[in-house]
Amino acid sequence: MQKPSLPSGTRDFGPEVYQKRKSIMNVMERVFKLHGFVGIETPALENLATLQGKYGDEGDQLLFKVLNSGEYLTKVNPESLDNINYAELTPQIASRGLRYDLTVPLARFVVMNRSTLSFPFKRFQMQPVWRADRPQKGRYREFWQCDVDIVGANHLLSEAELVEMYIDVFTSLDLGVEVKINHRKVLDSFLPLAGSQDAWNSFMQAIDKFDKIGREGVSNELDQRGLTHMKSAWGMWCDLAEIDNFQGIINGLSSIEVIQNEHLQQGIVALKELWGLVGGFPQVKLDLRLARGLSYYTGCVFEVVTNDSRLPKDFKIGSIGGGGRYDNLTGIFGLKDVSGVGVSFGLDRIFDTLEILNSGAIQKEESGVIICPMLVEAETVAFNMARELRKQGIVVEVYPGSVKLKKQLDYANSTRQRFALILGDSELRNGTVSIKDLKNGSQEEISQDSILNFLQNA
Amino acid sequence: MQKPSLPSGTRDFGPEVYQKRKSIMNVMERVFKLHGFVGIETPALENLATLQGKYGDEGDQLLFKVLNSGEYLTKVNPESLDNINYAELTPQIASRGLRYDLTVPLARFVVMNRSTLSFPFKRFQMQPVWRADRPQKGRYREFWQCDVDIVGANHLLSEAELVEMYIDVFTSLDLGVEVKINHRKVLDSFLPLAGSQDAWNSFMQAIDKFDKIGREGVSNELDQRGLTHMKSAWGMWCDLAEIDNFQGIINGLSSIEVIQNEHLQQGIVALKELWGLVGGFPQVKLDLRLARGLSYYTGCVFEVVTNDSRLPKDFKIGSIGGGGRYDNLTGIFGLKDVSGVGVSFGLDRIFDTLEILNSGAIQKEESGVIICPMLVEAETVAFNMARELRKQGIVVEVYPGSVKLKKQLDYANSTRQRFALILGDSELRNGTVSIKDLKNGSQEEISQDSILNFLQNA
Numbered sequence: 001m002q003k004p005s006l007p008s009g010t011r012d013f014g015p016e017v018y019q020k021r022k023s024i025m026n027v028m029e030r031v032f033k034l035h036g037f038v039g040i041e042t043p044a045l046e047n048l049a050t051l052q053g054k055y056g057d058e059g060d061q062l063l064f065k066v067l068n069s070g071e072y073l074t075k076v077n078p079e080s081l082d083n084i085n086y087a088e089l090t091p092q093i094a095s096r097g098l099r100y101d102l103t104v105p106l107a108r109f110v111v112m113n114r115s116t117l118s119f120p121f122k123r124f125q126m127q128p129v130w131r132a133d134r135p136q137k138g139r140y141r142e143f144w145q146c147d148v149d150i151v152g153a154n155h156l157l158s159e160a161e162l163v164e165m166y167i168d169v170f171t172s173l174d175l176g177v178e179v180k181i182n183h184r185k186v187l188d189s190f191l192p193l194a195g196s197q198d199a200w201n202s203f204m205q206a207i208d209k210f211d212k213i214g215r216e217g218v219s220n221e222l223d224q225r226g227l228t229h230m231k232s233a234w235g236m237w238c239d240l241a242e243i244d245n246f247q248g249i250i251n252g253l254s255s256i257e258v259i260q261n262e263h264l265q266q267g268i269v270a271l272k273e274l275w276g277l278v279g280g281f282p283q284v285k286l287d288l289r290l291a292r293g294l295s296y297y298t299g300c301v302f303e304v305v306t307n308d309s310r311l312p313k314d315f316k317i318g319s320i321g322g323g324g325r326y327d328n329l330t331g332i333f334g335l336k337d338v339s340g341v342g343v344s345f346g347l348d349r350i351f352d353t354l355e356i357l358n359s360g361a362i363q364k365e366e367s368g369v370i371i372c373p374m375l376v377e378a379e380t381v382a383f384n385m386a387r388e389l390r391k392q393g394i395v396v397e398v399y400p401g402s403v404k405l406k407k408q409l410d411y412a413n414s415t416r417q418r419f420a421l422i423l424g425d426s427e428l429r430n431g432t433v434s435i436k437d438l439k440n441g442s443q444e445e446i447s448q449d450s451i452l453n454f455l456q457n458a
Numbered sequence: 459m460q461k462p463s464l465p466s467g468t469r470d471f472g473p474e475v476y477q478k479r480k481s482i483m484n485v486m487e488r489v490f491k492l493h494g495f496v497g498i499e500t501p502a503l504e505n506l507a508t509l510q511g512k513y514g515d516e517g518d519q520l521l522f523k524v525l526n527s528g529e530y531l532t533k534v535n536p537e538s539l540d541n542i543n544y545a546e547l548t549p550q551i552a553s554r555g556l557r558y559d560l561t562v563p564l565a566r567f568v569v570m571n572r573s574t575l576s577f578p579f580k581r582f583q584m585q586p587v588w589r590a591d592r593p594q595k596g597r598y599r600e601f602w603q604c605d606v607d608i609v610g611a612n613h614l615l616s617e618a619e620l621v622e623m624y625i626d627v628f629t630s631l632d633l634g635v636e637v638k639i640n641h642r643k644v645l646d647s648f649l650p651l652a653g654s655q656d657a658w659n660s661f662m663q664a665i666d667k668f669d670k671i672g673r674e675g676v677s678n679e680l681d682q683r684g685l686t687h688m689k690s691a692w693g694m695w696c697d698l699a700e701i702d703n704f705q706g707i708i709n710g711l712s713s714i715e716v717i718q719n720e721h722l723q724q725g726i727v728a729l730k731e732l733w734g735l736v737g738g739f740p741q742v743k744l745d746l747r748l749a750r751g752l753s754y755y756t757g758c759v760f761e762v763v764t765n766d767s768r769l770p771k772d773f774k775i776g777s778i779g780g781g782g783r784y785d786n787l788t789g790i791f792g793l794k795d796v797s798g799v800g801v802s803f804g805l806d807r808i809f810d811t812l813e814i815l816n817s818g819a820i821q822k823e824e825s826g827v828i829i830c831p832m833l834v835e836a837e838t839v840a841f842n843m844a845r846e847l848r849k850q851g852i853v854v855e856v857y858p859g860s861v862k863l864k865k866q867l868d869y870a871n872s873t874r875q876r877f878a879l880i881l882g883d884s885e886l887r888n889g890t891v892s893i894k895d896l897k898n899g900s901q902e903e904i905s906q907d908s909i910l911n912f913l914q915n916a
Contacts (some may be wrong), residue, residue, distance in 0.1 A: 006505070014574075044502060060526075064524050111460055142501050157859060170589050395492055395493075
């Protein structure tokens with residue numbers, strides 16, 4: 001008999017983890033809906049034509065491809081099999097793949113439904129995605145993304161709303177965070193200084209490592225990349241970034257002569273407008289070193305990191321959210337000039353962080369009631385009693401069958417029930433029930449009429 | 459530029475459908491949790507070894523198989539390619555597949571986690587499954603199942619609880635239903651009469667068509683199957699089934715001499731016990747013609763059909779739920795003697811039925827508020843006003859940008875907002891807001907201080 005196992009990089013979510021993850025998603029959904037966002041879901045299966053070429057060469061490699069049904073080799077060109085050419089063969093035997101992210105499906109959805117959607121289209125989507133990555137700690141092949149996007153509007157009120165939603169979600173989850181903002185155009189202002197587009201791209205790649213390797217690390221990296229001429233710029237950059245107030249940073253930027261260009265001006269105007277809306281939140285910080293998603297973001301960029309004093313000093317989990325403004329979401333499917341802005345919530349990392357804090361925001365409390373019938377005649381009484389209590393919103397189980405009390409109480413304790421209502425022979429005769437408090441072990445006998453009152457005041 | 463499309467048999471769930479489906483699932487989850495059930499989720503990707511051989515030959519054909527990553531032909535035995543033998547080749551290039559139902563994953567989960575789970579394990583699970591079926595109206599390749607099972611207990615209180623949950627869910631959804639019950643052993647009592655196991659199986663397959671072809675249809679089918687000797691039994695069977703009270707049917711069964719055997723006795727004892735618990739619900743009906751899942755159910759069987767007088771006469775949708783007791787759930791993975799009982803809710807069909815009823819249980823009401831800034835200076839006021847209202851639980855959007863009022867109101871109407879709060883030049887100067895009722899078009903100007911009061915009393 002086979003011993004069952006899970007595919008590498010996939011997970012079961014058992015009852016406790018399911019409940020906690022659900023609590024986090026419920027908080028998100030409540031905040032999204034308060035802001036008038038609507039949910040959509042797209043299928044796990046997409047045509048490979050929809051997915052391929054959207055995530056770069058590496059992404060194409062990581063797509064899970066689904067074998068065509070039936071005799072999938074019948075229509076294959078025999079030459080593809082003789083001299084195996086995967087680029088030719090694979091599309092002939094697999095025409096569908098698994099969703100790789102929620103952004104390309106959103107673009108496809110918007111294009112396919114553009115005549116019936118109201119724009120700006122404010123959508124949230126929380127679904128699993130699949131990547132044939134090498135599994136490692138904290139990286140899975142099947143994992144969840146929680147995305148919020150505003151499509152078809154280009155106004156900084158949208159950026160402000162997303163920042164506000166980050167703050168509302170993490171406040172509700174009682175998790176201290178820092179929401180970093182930056183603007184692509186401020187980064188772009190360094191382009192002339194770098195000397196060439198290639199040099200600038202390389203500079204940005206180096207900056208992007210700041211979180212991992214620090215100021216000195218980036219500096220060394222610049223030497224290695226033949227960007228020694230950018231080291232002084234990086235130094236000024238970091239000095240500015242360490243200024244602890246928005247206006248100081250903006251003033252500093254305006255004082256660096258070599259980057260005074262149209263890019264910088266546009267970036268500063270946008271950041272000032274955004275700051276006017278969200279600068280009052282203590283969690284929000286302008287961080288010039290934030291350089292994410294440069295291949296697709298065109299305006300503001302965001303990143304959320306944990307910043308909770310209760311977390312252990314050596315706790316490192318990277319960003320728990322991020323996003324930005326993109327000017328051409330649907331261009332890949334032929335619909336031009338649709339601007340959008342969106343952010344993601346990193347559900348797995350948020351969950352891991354709240355677990356380390358043993359956060360009350362996601363803990364299950366002992367709250368249920370179990371009715372324990374001690375003899376066959378008590379079963380119907382228990383069944384009906386449970387039904388009445390549930391009508392009042394009380395979570396009630398009836399142990400299925402009048403087995404030994406110890407077995408019933410073991411089950412009650414392991415499922416974290418709060419009270420056991422024991423129905424034995426004498427209780428049946430007296431119209432009572434023995435209520436056992438499973439936290440402190442105390443027990444008392446009360447009339448069946450007063451159970452509801454007891455539980456509501458417990 | 460490619461025109462994007464969806465794979466055949468898959469669907470997007472747009473905002474309205476998403477919200478309605480979610481409402482249905484929320485009702486289910488609330489009822490499940492009131493009964494102390496816990497949720498789990500299993501991965502979409504399972505090892506093909508877990509799935510294959512569990513759903514019969516046809517099921518194996520319908521499994522979606524996922525192509526291995528990288529150069530998947532490297533390890534393939536060349537002979538499998540020369541004389542194409544799919545049974546040999548496919549397992550070499552695809553080691554994983556997509557979840558086909560929620561029952562086999564449940565069995566795998568229970569076996570893998572048996573040392574940490576509390577039994578009886580009462581779990582619900584609501585996730586999509588995939589079948590490479592021929593798509594047709596109402597049948598999808600990617601669709602959702604909602605399953606509730608009680609694993610590791612064998613007592614009719616569990617069956618009663620599941621029946622009760624059916625009633626609670628459909629009552630909450632305001633949908634009239636009939637919950638049919640029957641018992642496998644009652645059906646088995648006909649085995650001696652059929653003459654052989656094969657004849658009996660054939661008889662049961664004929665009975666299973668009753669819903670579609672009716673009493674006479676089954677009768678003709680029996681002739682065609684060479685079961686003419688079973689026609690009189692079928693006649694008696696139907697006569698009994700049409701008796702409109704439980705005790706009458708039981709008495710009738712006891713009066714048919716040829717089926718008085720141990721099977722019948724066990725079946726009747728179980729049905730009487732179950733009836734003692736749930737016979738008081740007017741929706742519950744013993745239906746002897748119910749013969750479902752006979753290859754795996756071993757005790758009680760259930761089926762739910764719509765029975766709502768508001769539905770059109772020609773509305774046919776089949777069963778919207780079903781289930782039963784199985785004695786050997788985990789045997790396929792080497793864990794013997796684990797009895798379980800479970801039911802499914804047919805989410806797609808329930809949704810379709812409620813749509814036809816235009817059911818208030820899943821309709822979105824106009825409820826939101828949109829703030830319309832008419833000039834740049836109003837944007838910050840709007841942003842902050844929205845924030846304060848959301849703190850009181852009011853769903854609020856700010857239109858992103860002070861564009862023309864008509865455009866803002868078009869958006870408000872198409873997204874079913876209830877009120878528009880207009881902030882123009884004079885409103886800003888006066889500390890007021892113009893509130894437009896989007897249902898009746900009326901408009902009045904009130905002070906900004908009294909907005910909350912207005913909305914809470916609207």
